[in-house]
Amino acid sequence: MSKGLLIVFTGNGKGKTTAALGMAMRTAGHGLKVCFIQFIKGGWHYGEIDAVKRFEGLIDFHVMGKGFTWKSDNIEEDARLAREAWDFARRMIASGVYHTVVLDEFTYLLHYQMLACEPCLEFLNGRPAGQHVVVTGRYAPEQLLATADLVTEMQVIKHPLESGIKAQKGIEF
Ligand code: ATP
Ligand code: MG
Numbered sequence: 439m440s441k442g443l444l445i446v447f448t449g450n451g452k453g454k455t456t457a458a459l460g461m462a463m464r465t466a467g468h469g470l471k472v473c474f475i476q477f478i479k480g481g482w483h484y485g486e487i488d489a490v491k492r493f494e495g496l497i498d499f500h501v502m503g504k505g506f507t508w509k510s511d512n513i514e515e516d517a518r519l520a521r522e523a524w525d526f527a528r529r530m531i532a533s534g535v536y537h538t539v540v541l542d543e544f545t546y547l548l549h550y551q552m553l554a555c556e557p558c559l560e561f562l563n564g565r566p567a568g569q570h571v572v573v574t575g576r577y578a579p580e581q582l583l584a585t586a587d588l589v590t591e592m593q594v595i596k597h598p599l600e601s602g603i604k605a606q607k608g609i610e611f
Contacts, residue, residue: 440537442569443587444562448545448578451592458540458572459486466496470537473530476501477523477575478543482611498536502526520552531565538570545575548582555581 445461447454462472474490474497490499502523524547531539547553559581562571573582583589598609605611 440568442567444585445570445572445588446578446582446586447574447590448576449591449593450576451594452597453592454574455542458542458574461572462497462540465538466493471535472497472538473536474499474540475527476542478546484611485608517552520547524553528561534566540572543575544573545578548579549577555579559585
């Protein structure tokens with residue numbers, strides 16, 4: 439029986455989502471099941487969406503609100519979609535099927551108060567024993583950091599965008 443950890447990758451530097459993908463791959467390598475849920479994605483076709491197809495039966499990958507960025511002018515609608523996405527994530531966590539559940543870019547739902555922080559953290563703390571949960575995204579709220587077992591903050595030293603180098607395959611998407 440493993441000790442289930444609540445893991446947070448936050449900060450403004452690059453590497454949060456890729457760190458979570460690395461953990462998912464590592465877990466799948468042991469034949470253990472992962473549920474990877476992306477809460478916000480932009481317009482690119484991300485390499486990971488196709489890569490995880492090669493881990494069928496081990497990594498279940500879900501993009502909530504395809505191509506949707508939670509940035510519409512309709513705040514009510516955004517909050518409704520956020521609640522729907524969180525309901526789905528809760529079902530996946532509570533199913534007990536997964537060794538690890540990744541909530542990629544989940545911090546924004548808390549930061550922008552589309553979801554109330556307290557009940558979310560209460561739910562995460564009551565997840566099935568032994569299950570790991572990984573949360574990624576900038577602006578992780580203090581309460582999340584306080585309750586997490588592992589927190590890594592990615593810090594920007596340099597990013598190629600600052601030198602005018604555009605996003606590239608395998609690096610950004
Ligand atoms: P990755 O998905 O590459 O692991 P991330 O999850 O840490 O990055 P996000 O905050 O989710 O980063 O932002 C996603 C996109 O923004 C990525 O394409 C990434 O390269 C880019 N990005 C991340 N940090 C910076 C930065 N400091 N300056 C400019 N672009 C950035
Ligand atoms: Mg990310």
